[in-house]
Amino acid sequence: MEQLKTIGRELAMGSQGGFGQSKEFLDLVKSIGEARSKAEEDRIVLSEIDILKRRLLEPDVPKRKMKEYIIRLVYIEMLGHDASFGYIHAVKMTHDDNLLLKRTGYLAVTLFLNEDHDLIILIVNTIQKDLRSDNYLVVCAALNAICRLINEETIPAVLPQVVDLLNHQKEAVRKKAIMALHRFHRKSPSSVSHLISNFRKRLCDNDPGVMGATLCPLFDLISEDVTSYKDLVSSFVSILKQVTERRLPKSYDYHQMPAPFIQIKLLKIMALLGSGDKSASEIMYMVLGDLFRKCDSSTNIGNAILYECIRCISCILPNPKLLEAAAEAISKFLKSDSHNLKYMGIDGLGRLIKISPDIAEQHQLAVIDCLEDPDDTLKRKTFELLYKMTKSSNVEVIVDRMIDYMISINDNHYKTEIASRCVELAEQFAPSNQWFIQIMNKVFEHAGDLVNIKVAHNLMRLIAEGFGEDDDDADSKLRLSAVESYLQIISEPKLPSLFLQVISWVLGEYGTADGKYSASYISGKLCDVADAYSSDENVKGYAVSALMKIYAFEIASGRKVDVLPECQSLIEELLASHSTDLQQRAYELQALIALDARAVESIIPLDASCEDIEVDKDLSFLNGYIQQAIESGAQPYISERERSGMFETTDYHSQDHHEVPAHALRFEAYELPKPSMPTQASTELVPVPEPSYYSDPHQPIPTSLVSERESSEIKLRLDGVKQKWGRPSYQSTTSASSTPQQSTNGTTTHSDGGAGSSSSKPRTSYESKKPEIDPEKQRLAASLFGGSSSSRTDRKSSSGGHKPAKGTANKAASIPKETPIPVQPQPDLLDFGEPTDTTVTATDPFKELEGLLDSSSHDGGGSTDVMGLYSDAAPVTTTTSVDSLLSELSDSSKGNARTYQSQTSKGPNSKEALEKDALVRQMGVNPTSQNPTLFKDLLG
C-alpha cells in the first residue's frame, strides 16, 4: 500500500516542474525511510556520499544533474553527515544565470556555510550583482542569502545596495531589505548605526506589510534604548488603533483577525515604551481597553493578542480598569480546557501578581489544578508563579511542594534550577532554623551535586552560629537535631559529595558536643564514610578533619582516647596517600593523638569555628629566630616597598636585584610565572601579604594544625554571601508565639516520635518531623487568614508598599500580624471544635469554599458571621482532633495538609483517601474536595 502511494507520488512528481527529482534520489529517501537502525542508515548515507563524490568529479555534469546532486548533499547533511566536499559546487551554482539553479545554489550555501567560512568571499561578488538585478526574485534570493552569509567585515560590501532596495518598487523586496538591515544591526550594530533613521522612515511606508516588517528592528532598537523613541509612542498607538479598526486591506486578516502579528509586535513595543512612563502609558490606556473589548477569545490568535495585552498592562503604569479587564481575561484562560491557555493564564497571573497581589486569590483552585496537572510545562510554569508569590506565611507549603517535584524529575537542568530556587526561598523566608536545616538536607540529599558550594558553606555557618548570641540552649538543640538527622542519613547509599562534606563537618564539630553520642560511635560513622566514598578526596579530607576534631575534644576533656582499629587503618592508608592534602591531614591527626590535653585544647578549642582567629601579621613570634639568623650573618629582610622603591620592580628575588638592570620591556614579559615563588622557602623572600606559616619549619605540628583550622575557617567565612534569615524578625516570632506552640506541640511531637519509630522505614523519624510543622502550619494558616479580617484589609492596603521590597521588608510587614493571633481567637474556637468538625465534614465542599471566598472578599469590618467562623474553625479543629491522625499523616510525605478533610470523612487510611481523592478529581467531578487551608497557605 505504502509502495503504491510512493509510486503514485513519483508519477505526480514528474508533472511538478522544477521541483521533481530523479529516481535515484527517491530511492535514497525511500531506503533511508525504511532503514531499521541508525547503523543501517549511516551505511546507506555513506555509500551515497561515495557516489556523490565520484559524480561531482566527473568532467561534464549537466546542470540539472548538478542541481540534484546539491539537493542530495543538503539532504545528507541534514541527516548529520559531512558534505563539505561539495560546498564548492554549491557556491559555483550561485553564479549561474538560471534562476532555478541560482536559487538552489543559494539555498545550499545558506544551509552549508557559516558567515566566516572561507568560501563566502567567492559569493559576495555574486550577491552584489544579484542585488542590482532587474528580476526581483533574484534580488529576493540574494537578500535571503545575505541574512546568513554576511558577517561584520562583508557588511560594507553590500550595505549600499541594500539601502537602495529600501525604495524598491516591489513591497516584497522592501520588506526583505528591512529585515536584512535588521539582521545587520543584530550582527554589528555599529555598521548600520547611521541608517537607523531609515527604519523610522519605513514605518510610514504605504504598504502595511513593510510597516509591519519595520516593527521588528524597531523592537530591538527600543529595547536597547527606550528614551530616544518616546516620540513614537503616539504613532504606534495610532497604528494599533487603525489596525484594530480594520483599516488594513482584507488580505492582512488572519482568521478574521486584522493583522494579528502586527498587533502583537506593537503591543510588545508599547510595553517597552510605557514601562515607568506615566504620559506614555496614559496614551495607551484607550486602545488597550478597546482591544480587550474587541478581542475574539474563541480563536487561538485572538487569545495570543489578549495575552499580549495582559503583558503590556503589567509592564506599563497600572490602571485599575485595565487591570480588572486583564484579571478577567486571565480567569478566562485559567478556566479554559486548553492547556495552552492555562499556561498563558498562569504566566499572566505571574506578571499581574507583582502589581496586585490579591489577584491570585480568586484563582486558587485553578492554580492548584495546574500544579497537579500531568503536563510538565504547565507544572513548571505554576512553580514559577508560586516562586513569585512566596512569602513567609506560605513558604513551607511551597518549598515542600517544590522539593517533592524536584525529587520526582530527572532533568538535571531543571533540577538545578528548582533546587536553587528552594534554597533561595528557604534562605529568604525560613520560619525557623530547624526547618531551614531540614529543607537543606532534602535539597542536598536529592540534588546535592547540583547546588552551589556556597549553599553548603552557608548551612554549616548557620549550624555553627545558631540563631542568637544569647540563646545557647536553642543553639545546642539545633545542633543536636542536625547531628541526629545526619546520623540517620549518613548510612544511606550514594549521598552527594557536597552533602557528605557538610555532614562530616557538622559531626566533627558537634557530634559529641551534647554527650548523647560517644566519640567512638561518631568516629566509626566517619570512618565508614571515608571508607564508602574512598574515591572522593574532598569527602575523605572532611572526614579526617572531623575525626581529628572529635579526638581533640575527647583529649581536651580528659578522657582516654581509643582509636578504633578501622580509624587506625584509615590513617595508615592516608599517610601513604597520593594526595598531599590527605597526607598532611593524616599526619596531623596522628601527631595530635599523641599530644596532651592542654596542648590539644589550645590547638582545637571546643566549638570555636566561629571565633575569629587572630593573625599576627608581623610574625612577631619569629623575632627570636630572625635575630639568631642575622647574628649568624644572614641578610636582613628588605620590605617589598623599599625594594620596589629602589628598583621599580614588584617581586624580584634579592639575588636578581644586582643583575637585572632597569630593562622595562623584559620585566613585563617575565612577570607572569609567579607561582614558582613560594617553593623557594626562605624567610626573606616572602613578600606575599598573607603570611604563610606552614612554611615555617619552627614548630611544625601545632602551627600547621592552626593553619588547618584556619583554612576550614576561611572556607566558612563567606563575606559575600547574604544571610537572609534575618535574626531580629525571627526572634520576634519566637518570643511572641513560642509559648502556646510549645505547650501543645510538646505533646504532639512526642507521640509522633513514637509512631515514627514504630514503623520500620529507615527514614521515618526523619520524615516524621513533618507533622511537627504541620499543626503549627495549620494554626498559622488559621491565624493568618480567618483570624481577623481587619488584619487582612490592613495587609491589602499596605501591600502596594511592601511588595516591591521583596525580601526582609516583606517579612517585617507580615510578622506583626501573626503576633496577637494565637492568643486571641483560639479559646472561642476551641469550644466550637467538636461541633464544627462534624458539620465541616457534612457540608458540601463547594459551599464551604464559597464561604471561604466570601469571607475573604467582602467581610471587611471584622464581623463574626458564621462563614467566617468556619474558616477559622476548620483548621483549628484539626489541631485538637488530629492527634491520632498525625501518625498516619506522617506516612504520606506529600499531602500533609490537604488530606485532613478526606480523612475525617473517609476513614483512617490517608493514602487510600488520597487515592480516592485523586480518582474523583480525575473523573472531573469536583476539584474542590481539597482542603481549603492549603489554598490559603498557597495563595494567601
Added chain:
Amino acid sequence: MIKAVMMMNTQGKPRLAKFYDYLPVEKQQELIRGVFSVLCSRPENVSNFLEIDSLFGPDSRLVYKHYATLYFVLVFDGSENELAMLDLIQVLVETLDKCFSNVCELDIVFNYSKMHAVLDEIVFGGQVLETSSVEVMKAVEEISKLEAASNSISLVPKSVSGWRGR
C-alpha cells in the same frame, strides 16, 4: 526571534531543519535529537509549549504541533508570543496543504527545495515575514513559474568545465 524550524517524523528522523543562526552539523544533530527525545516523552493532550533552556540557552521556548506522522517544531526566544507561534505553524501547514493538496510526509521529503521556498516566504532571517497562506502561495507559484520559464530557455546546459574555466 525565531531560532530554528524543524520538522521530524515520529521516529525522530529529521525531515527539514533550518537554523537561523549558524550551528555546526554535529550541534544541529544534537539539538534535533534532544528536541525529539523531549517531544516523544510528552503525553497526549498537554500544552504545545516547552521551555527548553537546557538545549537552546536561556529564555528559549519551543512550540510544537503533531500532525499525523510529523512533528512541526519552532524554537524561539522571549520576544515572540507562544500562541502566535503556534498559529505560525498552522500557517505553514495550511500553506503546505495548499501546495501539495493534502500534504503528507513524503511530499516534504521529495520536495525539499520547495519546502524551503515556502518557509523562506514565511520566516525571513528569524523574523515572521508573512502570515497569509494565500500570499505565500502567490509568491511561491510565481517563483516556480519563473523557474520553469528560465529552465525551458536554457535547456541545453553549458558544460560544467566550461564555466569552471571562468
